[in-house]
Amino acid sequence: MGCWKQEKTNTWAFPTLILCLYGFFYMMKPSEPFLTPYLTGRDKNLTTDEVTNQIFPVWTYSYLALLFPVFLLTDYVRYKPVLLLQGISLIITWLLLLFAHGVMAMQVVEFFYGMVTATEVAYYAYIYSVVSTQHYQRVTSYCRSVTLVAATVAAVLGQLLVSLAHVSYFYLNAITLASVSLAFLCSFFLPMPQRSMFFHRKDTPEPLPGADKGVAAGGSHRPSSCQEEKSPNPAARGPTPQPQAGNARPHSHMLSVLLQLAKDLRDCYSSRKLLYWSLWWALATAGFNQVVNYVQVLWDFRAPSHSSAVYNGAVEAIATFLSSVTSFLVQYMKINWDHFGELALGIFSAIDAGCLFLMHFSTNIWACYASYLIFKACYMFLLTIATFKRFGTGHGDSEIRTSCSSLVIVHHHLSSFFPFAF
Numbered sequence: 001m002g003c004w005k006q007e008k009t010n011t012w013a014f015p016t017l018i019l020c021l022y023g024f025f026y027m028m029k030p031s032e033p034f035l036t037p038y039l040t041g042r043d044k045n046l047t048t049d050e051v052t053n054q055i056f057p058v059w060t061y062s063y064l065a066l067l068f069p070v071f072l073l074t075d076y077v078r079y080k081p082v083l084l085l086q087g088i089s090l091i092i093t094w095l096l097l098l099f100a101h102g103v104m105a106m107q108v109v110e111f112f113y114g115m116v117t118a119t120e121v122a123y124y125a126y127i128y129s130v131v132s133t134q135h136y137q138r139v140t141s142y143c144r145s146v147t148l149v150a151a152t153v154a155a156v157l158g159q160l161l162v163s164l165a166h167v168s169y170f171y172l173n174a175i176t177l178a179s180v181s182l183a184f185l186c187s188f189f190l191p192m193p194q195r196s197m198f199f200h201r202k203d204t205p206e207p208l209p210g211a212d213k214g215v216a217a218g219g220s221h222r223p224s225s226c227q228e229e230k231s232p233n234p235a236a237r238g239p240t241p242q243p244q245a246g247n248a249r250p251h252s253h254m255l256s257v258l259l260q261l262a263k264d265l266r267d268c269y270s271s272r273k274l275l276y277w278s279l280w281w282a283l284a285t286a287g288f289n290q291v292v293n294y295v296q297v298l299w300d301f302r303a304p305s306h307s308s309a310v311y312n313g314a315v316e317a318i319a320t321f322l323s324s325v326t327s328f329l330v331q332y333m334k335i336n337w338d339h340f341g342e343l344a345l346g347i348f349s350a351i352d353a354g355c356l357f358l359m360h361f362s363t364n365i366w367a368c369y370a371s372y373l374i375f376k377a378c379y380m381f382l383l384t385i386a387t388f389k390r391f392g393t394g395h396g397d398s399e400i401r402t403s404c405s406s407l408v409i410v411h412h413h414l415s416s417f418f419p420f421a422f
Contacts, residue, residue, distance in 0.1 A: 030158030062114030087184030159313030
């Protein structure tokens with residue numbers, strides 16, 4: 001009976017459904033496009049200078065401090081506990097946003113939000129530890145699409161509530177608190193993975209289609225308890241614990257994991273073209289994160305929220321929709337990206353730079369809004385190209401996994417070194 005329950009919860013559909021529900025409620029934050037007006041309005045009564053120079057930078061540096069240890073912890077504890085930690089951090093963040101006051105309290109909010117963003121790696125890595133490789137493309141599409149849908153719905157809902165129903169920003173944050181609380185509850189229903197990328201690696205090959213089910217039971221995607229019930233052969237259960245060699249074993253295992261990570265990094269980035277695209281990814285995401293972090297401050301400076309209509313939610317909704325469309329259209333473009341990829345990279349990066357200059361020098365809020373829409377759409381378009389340029393270079397599976405995880409760390413760390421504002 002216990003084996004049957006584990007089989008039920010370890011098929012690809014069940015964890016994918018729960019993770020998509022988690023992602024939807026996690027991204028369903030209608031208050032987020034209105035954070036700066038909320039902090040500088042009558043609810044918190046902070047100045048723009050305090051928000052820009054004392055509060056927002058805390059997110060940047062807490063992110064920097066937490067990202068690498070959280071990444072290793074995520075792999076060590078096998079993802080689910082980190083998703084629970086993310087849910088708790090989300091709830092603390094919005095409880096403080098609702099009921100705490102003062103610069104110090106808002107700095108604590110930014111620290112916990114840094115924890116939230118640092119633990120995002122668990123959301124995108126979890127699903128690959130509980131489904132087989134044949135479902136990777138489908139589950140990736142589901143998990144990423146649901147976050148885009150939720151972000152769009154949240155932005156539209158927030159704008160409608162503010163513009164038509166004249167709901168205060170306080171109640172938008174209350175709705176967000178309810179949503180992230182539901183996300184936290186969803187995380188309890190996620191099955192606990194049996195493996196992870198580095199610390200709980202199982203190098204048994206994937207079962208071939210049509211292969212004997214009894215042999216496949218020894219693969220890396222069956223629950224261990226079921227393997228023990230179905231096959232007495234120790235070789236069919238994956239790696240078995242070795243005799244304990246004192247207290248040195250955990251330390252030697254940690255060292256071997258770090259050495260393997262370093263080796264995979266070296267092998268992965270031996271390709272110069274892959275290195276160029278990865279560096280673009282890192283630097284572009286560094287700039288993108290800072291733009292997203294501070295753009296509301298610019299909008300509030302161009303059109304103060306206490307005396308002008310605020311359309312931040314509508315702009316974010318349109319930007320997310322355009323980003324989804326441009327990313328989706330890449331697959332239908334019959335272009336040899338090996339020959340024209342760098343040209344596209346240069347052209348659209350130049351367009352993004354022009355949009356940033358226009359946002360900085362223009363005094364018209366609508367020009368700022370339009371520039372932001374173009375900037376985000378171009379960035380997502382290039383990011384989609386960079387994704388398959390990096391992962392379509394013929395490297396092995398371990399190198400691909402390392403490339404994905406290490407670049408997340410690299411570009412987020414780079415973004416943490418540039419806490420600029422407009």
